[in-house]
Structure formats: C-alpha cells, structure tokens
Amino acid sequence: MSNKAVVYINQFFGQIGGEEAADHEPEVRDGVAGAAQAIAPNFDGEIVKTVICGDNYMSSNQDKAVAKILGELEDVDFDIFFAGPAFQAGRYGNACGAIGKAVKEEFNVPVVSSMNVENPGVDMFKKHIYIFPGGHSAAKMRDDAKKMAEFGNKLLNEEGPFLAEEEGFYKRGIRHQYFLPDETPAADRAIDMLLKKINGEEYQSELPIPEQDLVEIAPAIQDLSSTKIALVTSGGIVPVENPDKIQSASATRWGKYNIAGQDKLENRASNKYKTIHAGYDPAAADADPNRVVPLDALRKYQEEGRIGEIHDYFYSTVGTGTTEGEAARMGAEIAGELLEANVQAVILTST
Amino acid sequence: MVKEIERTGITVVQMANLIPVAKTVGANRMVPTISIPYPLGDPKTSEEEQWEVRYHRVGIALDALETEIEEQTVFAV
Numbered sequence: 001m002s003n004k005a006v007v008y009i010n011q012f013f014g015q016i017g018g019e020e021a022a023d024h025e026p027e028v029r030d031g032v033a034g035a036a037q038a039i040a041p042n043f044d045g046e047i048v049k050t051v052i053c054g055d056n057y058m059s060s061n062q063d064k065a066v067a068k069i070l071g072e073l074e075d076v077d078f079d080i081f082f083a084g085p086a087f088q089a090g091r092y093g094n095a096c097g098a099i100g101k102a103v104k105e106e107f108n109v110p111v112v113s114s115m116n117v118e119n120p121g122v123d124m125f126k127k128h129i130y131i132f133p134g135g136h137s138a139a140k141m142r143d144d145a146k147k148m149a150e151f152g153n154k155l156l157n158e159e160g161p162f163l164a165e166e167e168g169f170y171k172r173g174i175r176h177q178y179f180l181p182d183e184t185p186a187a188d189r190a191i192d193m194l195l196k197k198i199n200g201e202e203y204q205s206e207l208p209i210p211e212q213d214l215v216e217i218a219p220a221i222q223d224l225s226s227t228k229i230a231l232v233t234s235g236g237i238v239p240v241e242n243p244d245k246i247q248s249a250s251a252t253r254w255g256k257y258n259i260a261g262q263d264k265l266e267n268r269a270s271n272k273y274k275t276i277h278a279g280y281d282p283a284a285a286d287a288d289p290n291r292v293v294p295l296d297a298l299r300k301y302q303e304e305g306r307i308g309e310i311h312d313y314f315y316s317t318v319g320t321g322t323t324e325g326e327a328a329r330m331g332a333e334i335a336g337e338l339l340e341a342n343v344q345a346v347i348l349t350s351t
Numbered sequence: 352m353v354k355e356i357e358r359t360g361i362t363v364v365q366m367a368n369l370i371p372v373a374k375t376v377g378a379n380r381m382v383p384t385i386s387i388p389y390p391l392g393d394p395k396t397s398e399e400e401q402w403e404v405r406y407h408r409v410g411i412a413l414d415a416l417e418t419e420i421e422e423q424t425v426f427a428v
C-alpha cells in the first residue's frame with residue numbers, strides 16, 4: 001500500500017496570486033497543485049490533496065480557517081502532512097505551524113515543514129511539528145522540499161527515535177529513552193561531566209535548558225494625562241520620498257518623522273506619507289496611513305485630555321525579513337532617542 | 352523592537368494582528384488589530400466605522416499602558 005500525503009501551501013505558491021490574493025479562503029484540491037510539485041518527486045508515495053490558503057486569511061481568521069480545513073480533510077485518507085516550505089516568510093510560517101499543529105492533534109499523523117531560522121514560526125511551532133532549517137527565499141525551494149519529502153519517507157518507513165541532532169530538524173525539546181551506542185552508564189557520564197566542569201573544561205549537558213529572553217515588565221503608567229507618548233511602527237510608513245532610504249524588506253535602517261501640529265498623517269495622494277513595506281498590500285496604508293500609525297485617533301485622545309502629550313516624532317522601519325539582530329539594534333537606538341526626549345510610553349504598531 | 356524599548360523601562364504596548372508572533376518575540380502588553388494590511392481601519396467599511404475601530408482599539412492600548420500586569424497579556428477588544 002502506498003503512502004498518502006496532504007500538502008499545505010499559501011496563495012502565492014498555490015498560484016492564485018500575490019498580496020492581492022492574501023485574503024483567499026482555504027480550499028482543498030485533489031492531487032498535486034502549485035508548489036506541492038516540489039515535494040512530489042522525492043516523496044515515496046502519493047500526494048492526494050493540496051490545501052491552499054491565503055496568508056492574511058489564516059492570520060486574521062485562524063480558527064475559522066483551521067476548522068474549515070480540518071472539516072474538509074475529515075474523510076481524506078492520509079498518512080503524513082507537509083506544510084510549506086515557508087522560507088523566511090513570517091505569515092506563511094505562522095500559517096504552516098498553525099495548521100500543522102491542528103492537523104497533528106486532530107488526525108494524529110506526522111507533520112513536516114521547513115522554515116528559515118529567522119522565521120518566527122520556528123520558535124512558535126518547533127515543539128509541535130518537525131521543522132527543518134530552510135533558505136531565505138523560494139530560490140531554495142528544491143532543496144528545502146527535498147529535505148521535507150525525504151524525512152517524510154523515513155518517518156513512514158523506519159523505526160524511531162528520530163533525533164534532532166541526527167536528522168537536522170529544529171530541536172523540539174522532547175526527551176527519548178534510549179541506550180547510547182557505546183553503552184556508557186549515566187553515572188559514569190555524570191561524573192565525567194562533573195570532572196570536566198571542575199577542571200574548567202568544555203562539556204555538553206544532556207539536558208540543555210532552552211533560553212527565553214523575556215524583558216522585565218515595565219510598570220503601568222499612573223497618570224496618562226501627564227504622560228508623553230510616542231508612536232513607533234514596523235509597518236514602513238515614511239514620507240513619500242523615503243528620505244532615509246529604508247529598505248522595503250530586511251531593513252537595517254529606521255527613520256523619525258516630525259508630526260508636531262499635525263492632526264493626522266496625510267496620504268500618498270497628497271504627496272505626504274506612504275508605506276514602503278514589501279510584505280503586505282500597500283493600498284490601504286497608502287490611502288490612509290493612520291490605519292497603520294493611528295495619529296488621528298491619538299490626537300483625539302490628546303484633545304480630550306486622556307493623554308498629556310504626543311512626542312513630536314514618530315519612528316518607522318520595515319519588519320519583513322528583518323533579522324532579530326537588526327530589529328534589536330534598531331529598537332535599542334530608537335529607545336535611546338525616546339529616553340532622551342523623556343517619552344514615558346509607546347504605542348508600537350506592526351503589520 | 353518592543354523588547355528593546357521596554358528594556359529601558361519605557362512602558363510599551365504592541366498593536367499587532369499576529370498576536371502569537373508578538374508573544375513569541377516577547378511583547379508584554381498586546382492589543383490585537385484587525386488585519387495585516389490595514390491594522391486599524393478596513394477600507395471595505397465606512398469612514399465612520401473605520402474611525403470607530405481605530406479610536407476604540409487605540410483606547411484599549413491606552414488602557415493597557417495604565418494596567419499593571421504580572422505576565423504577558425493580550426488585552427481584549
């Protein structure tokens with residue numbers, strides 16, 4: 001009996017469209033569609049269905065989208081679920097993880113995906129599904145899809161345990177009970193480790209504790225009516241000429257723009273503000289930048305006395321494909337300016 | 352970015368559509384927006400409706416700034 005797979009891809013890789021089709025509702029097609037073709041040649045079995053869903057639809061209506069897909073797969077006979085590869089696309093990674101986790105829980109089949117290490121989907125879902133490290137972009141489609149398919153074959157045809165160190169997927173933090181090939185007992189290994197530690201030598205823990213870098217929660221603002229608030233965005237809103245030449249993706253630059261005395265952000269048609277963010281359809285943000293940087297609403301609260309003051313500048317960069325390292329550096333630079341300007345509170349909007 | 356700002360002691364609220372991503376990255380105060388391309392105003396709705404959504408959600412963000420929290424918190428809209 002041959003193995004049966006279902007593949008999940010987004011609207012782009014399903015050849016439905018780009019950003020304009022990102023609200024596409026989920027659909028399930030028979031057989032191989034779109035980029036599911038990249039999995040097919042290396043998968044030892046048959047792809048029976050391809051699920052296609054718009055990235056924005058999945059992120060804004062996740063419960064509905066997941067329920068619809070699970071409902072349509074209910075009567076489908078399949079042994080494994082592939083999602084992606086999602087490369088460095090954050091929304092796509094989130095979608096692959098969300099549907100992958102749900103499929104695994106509902107149908108108890110293994111789920112395999114691939115994402116770049118910078119994709120936030122990795123940390124969100126590596127515990128739940130197998131995720132292989134992937135490339136930045138679709139240029140790596142063939143390699144990434146091949147890894148997924150080959151590991152899928154292994155999962156269906158071989159006995160485990162499948163260890164992250166050997167197979168190459170991101171560590172899931174799941175412990176397996178098994179005997180080391182050289183059969184050194186745990187007591188000996190522990191003593192060896194202890195001796196190395198005492199001697200200041202390198203040693204490797206068998207139970208590494210994953211690090212999570214959470215910052216201390218800042219205290220609540222006691223009296224907003226005497227507080228200076230700043231607006232910050234990763235949605236790429238800039239003056240139409242983009243004076244700081246902030247990149248449309250993988251940004252390394254940010255800008256600050258004077259909004260003193262302005263009631264709202266005037267739009268692109270008025271030759272004032274637009275978005276340069278390449279990760280979402282710019283039409284709505286260009287037509288009314290306050291949808292992304294809500295200066296008009298914040299001015300209203302200022303007028304009503306709810307807040308004291310709005311900082312004379314808003315700060316902007318682009319948050320698509322931007323590495324965590326660059327984001328942290330830019331965040332620290334912006335924070336330095338805010339401190340200097342005596343800003344006590346920030347509303348940060350992201351797209 | 353939100354973490355680096357909060358690290359300096361400035362109280363910050365993140366308004367985002369992808370709340371699970373904000374949580375994973377480490378935001379502490381979060382308010383959901385309505386979509387990715389138009390976080391605070393759906394162009395398919397009337398000007399008044401868009402204004403109401405925006406005014407309302409920014410108001411929740413202000414509430415969030417005034418609220419003491421013990422752990423990462425998503426404020427209901």
